Amino acid sequence: MPRMYIRTSHQPRDPADVLEVIERNMFGTLVTGLTASHLPFILENGPLYAHMARANPQSSMLDGEALVIFLGPHDYISPSWYADRATAPTWDYVAVHCYGRIRVHDGDETRRSIERLVERMEPGRPDRWSIDALSEESVRALLANVVSFEIPRRAHGRKVQAQPGREAGANARRDRAARAERIHSPRGVDAPLPVTPASRRPDRRLPAQWP
Secondary structure, three states: OOOOOOOHOOOOHHHHHHHHHHHHEEEEEEEEEEEEEEEEEEEOOEEEEEEEEEHHHHHHHHOOEEEEEEEEEEEEEEEOOEEEEEEEEEEEEEEEEEEEEEEEEOOOHHHHHHHHHHHHHHHOOOOOOOOOHHHHHHHHHHHEEEEEEOHHHHOOEEOOOOOOOOOOOHHHHHHHHHHHHHHOHHHHHOOOOOOHHHOOOOOOOOOEEEO
């Protein structure tokens, strides 16, 4: 499977940055062949864990190499932010592509995969739910209707790309500072730009250590 294009200057500076993007943007896109599904993924002790409805046609395509895409914060970058306006606009973004051969789970592993997701999402809720609230019959029906799988960590392709657009030249440091100030400031500063659902997300900021 072809890998995502990424410049050397845009490689992640620390493998921990890649894991942080996955953890904070766990709703990924699973791609097998030309078929894709949007699923929550849990990264735990190495592998990525997920499950999908057995009725999903892609559930019969989990027998080979797969791609999982995690999209982090992103935003439009206007040339008007820079001292030198003679440049083209660009789009800053962070993305992680994970590649690997899927291993489908058996019944016990499928239950554990569902429990793993519930344990990640339920803490802190006033009426915390667990799979134990279901009868054994309901649990059996649930497990029969989903396909659970994992992608081993050793098969991950660590691909992160932040697209600064202007990473060289005498004004590079000043341009990076201007871009960061605009991205991290309220949208009121950029009234002409539309306020999209993505831009309203609290985690839309680019990590400080990335350009």
